[in-house]
Amino acid sequence: MKKTLIALAAVAVTGAAFAQSTVTLSGQLDVSYGKLIGETKGTMSEVHGSRVRFLGSEDLGGGLKANFGLEERLRVDNGEASGVRFNGYSTVGLSGGFGSVNFGRQYTANFTNANNKADPWGGDTAGALRAIGMQTTYVRTANSVRYDGAFGPVKVAASVGLKEGAATKNDTSFAVSYAAGALEVGLGQDNGADNGDVLNAFATYDLGVAKLAFGLGNKETGAGVETKGWLIGATIPAGPGAARVGYARAKNDTTGVTTNAKFAIGYQYPLSKRTRLEADFARDSKAAAEKSGYTVALTHTF
Template sequence: MKKTLIALAAVAVTGAAFAQSSVTIYGKVNVSLEKSSLGTKNNEASLDDIHGSRLGFRGVEDLGGGLQAKFQIEHRFRPDTGADATFVAGSTNATTGVVTPSTSTMWNGMSTVGLAGAFGEVRLGRYYSANFLGANNKPDPFGGDGAGALRGIGMQTTHVRTANVLHYSGSFSGVNVALSTGLKEGAAKAHNSFAVGYANGPLDVGVGADKDAGSDVTNAYATYDLGVAKLAFGLGNKKTAAGVKTEGLLFGATIPAGPGKVQVGLARAKNKTSGVVTNSKLGLGYIYPLSKRTALETTYGRDSKAVSAVTGKKQSGFDLTLHHNF
């Protein structure tokens, strides 16, 4: 009888420990007033969403023995219109009558389930490439967003996210490692990516790479926080399937100023095959916090090499953004 009671008590205690779990709702809403001819912008005043407004759910369950089960799903949307950020309207070819259906990816930000422990974390589903998180996105003071963004010029990108991915990440005594592979599943070739970095105090350095049927990409970065400013350097190289080579350079700084911070940087891209400098961009910005979760932000960018298809002049733009995190 005593053994039975002890066994039942043990099961009850173990069950309670295993049942420890939590689910968090989080998100970001931001709207920008923008006027820009950068990239494919039409240089008209408009409302935009530069930071990727999102609604997400993430959860964790303690499985015991230091092992956790995790999930995360994240929807991206446009607050200026309320539409799915990835929605593309369908169409019908007037000549052939072929119908192209409308498309959208509901959980565009990510949709993963996985396990985490002392070995690191494994995610399965739709997630960022190892190179993007581990190297590509590291040095740009603007995080790749807004008129001042430098990542797309100084660093080189093929995949931000990958579907059908197996993603591993781990941190060991300051060394951060990430590996991901997007399974072929009908594509021309699987997408493989890796990143390795080292962070110790003010220093953070690393490299990353992507490889698929379309192109090969490598990125390297270094950041150093001096206290009065965080300095950043980035180097990106890309080779397309056609053999065209591009090299990018990025120099940036984030400088505390009053309650907020100043962002500044320069980025250049050169077609190494032709020897032509295709982009040379200056980015400036300032973020002013209204609270821990709400901020005003403005960025400005000017590319002295790229020409706007709309105005025929050098590309430039600015934005003023109100964003709120929850």
């Protein structure tokens, strides 16, 4: 639950009223114990990415707002920062009736609006299927511009990571999705600069007794190696929590070799609205060694 730290209401100074500004603090902390596929022993770590998030907004009038976001990543088990400062994102931008435009380090359009939609685990824990079934170039890009807009049931997003530093060309990303009732479908594409091209498609349908998901992914590297993947999954309400089950498969289409065939199952149990326990198990029959993995995690959001 987000907590408002600062709220500056309209203040009259010499008869002029200043627009309202807010800054909120939110985030999550998680710690886990487990062994991912390919690892030889269990360790204490994290599976969701602990984070502290600052979000701010200022009403500029006429339906226009100025916004910013800063998300710092860290590890609870040892207190270390994760990667660069504000590894989650660091953005500033404007929003209004046209949608929103943000600048800075941020998620690609394909990742948030297509790539991350089908996996019941959202790419986290030992059960994660996203990297196999959906394929990825970049999750985030620095020095980027992103647009998001909603037009009735249709959402569109586009982002460009500018050619700076070692990059030899821009990283472009696009996604479009349609949601109506229990159904959501979408398509996303990345031209991942020096990391290849990706095309993802997904569909989810909530039956009430289970939310079903299907995804397809295709990736071609700059060297011409093509990988195709797919995944199916379901999130099933069970008791106070939810069970998750899924399967993902990937094939190197250039060599004809199946590289992954992963089955996963797990359960998430809420201790409260903000605290949960979860346990997941997975097995990839195509893994070179240590084909099985597991995680048990405690996560608290605030």
